[in-house]
Amino acid sequence: MVLLNFVLAESALELVPREIWSRPAVVSDATRRERKAGEILLDRSFHHSAMERLRDSEKRGRPDLVHITLLDVTGSPLYLDGRVMVYVHTYPDTVIEIEPKTRIPKNYLRFRGLMEKCLVERPTTGLLRVRQMSCSALLKMVGPGGAYGLSVRGKQSSLPDFAKRVADEGNACVVVGGFPHGHFSAETARSFDELVRIDSRPLEAHVVAARLIYQVEEAIRFND
């Protein structure tokens, strides 16, 4: 049974937005890959020069971060036991819901291909399911457990203590930012019951995810 709902929020994962389809960096990448501009992932490694004038540019176009975080979560025993439900909420409010135990490709190019297919076709059934909803709507849908956002702006807690609370609660939702810089949007931040800080410095999403899941496992081990 699911013990933990893990949400990667405002993730830097999206198809190239229409407003930059005709920018040279996008056209040349799409041409090289023989795809339409609107059917490839926005990726700062290739589209940097085209991203300058995008709104919130510094938070977007980093599918590599989402990939690494998903690998850390899905490689954990807790996930492999079917006890973690994973949701990737993205910058443009698309949510990818991952069926427990689903394996994520370790090769980045295969991951990219899978995400592109998923965001273009938007399946509503199967191992990866797509919905259009804000992070706050997602948290309401996942409820009724507590919703905890992790952020350096939060109230300091030791990770073992926080993980124990989450494990004891049994159906909590923990939200980590899936973007390289900056903070949760005001709307997302308002949807948390609590904002928690687990380290004195900002950590990358995948590092936070790996530690959190491990500590939840440790908390259960002591409860058992």
Place this chain on the structure above:
Amino acid sequence: MVLLNFVLAESALELVPREIWSRPAVVSDATRRERKAGEILLDRSFHHSAMERLRDSEKRGRPDLVHITLLDVTGSPLYLDGRVMVYVHTYPDTVIEIEPKTRIPKNYLRFRGLMEKCLVERPTTGLLRVRQMSCSALLKMVGPGGAYGLSVRGKQSSLPDFAKRVADEGNACVVVGGFPHGHFSAETARSFDELVRIDSRPLEAHVVAARLIYQVEEAIRFND
């Protein structure tokens, strides 16, 4: 000061070996990338059909696993504080020594390019330094601290207990297998002072690495 030497051993990271340079999967990948066959990384995602007859084929050609593991190690506060020395020992006995605090590219294609450059040019100074040596020779060089291999074949220990021993020892070497399947070679296994098992099931290298480093940090926090 360095507290932990982290060795990823027999890692599935190498240039395409000469014996399969002329195999069709290798030729077509090299041609597409406009590189020589001997200057690209062996990668099962692209060279699967060419790898059939390679010795220990199932342990080789997974640079993606090495990448993810390095990202988990180098994203940790312990590494960012300059307290982890990382060595990537590879299947063909090449060792890449990573200067503490060096950042590893998160984008897989950039990582691949960096590793190819490194394995072709074999720099002996700088942030990434290359030597030709076996894992056992590496452990002797890194000594005099204890050398612990992590494996499901080892003696069961709780990770917090093991991490505490490592942290208390102060200059220990922990070795994790950098390959997708199988076990350490007999020669590598003989070079450990102890073989330790930290979970009841086999875990991926990056999952083990992330947990180990986190628990070493926790152990220090309590020591301080």
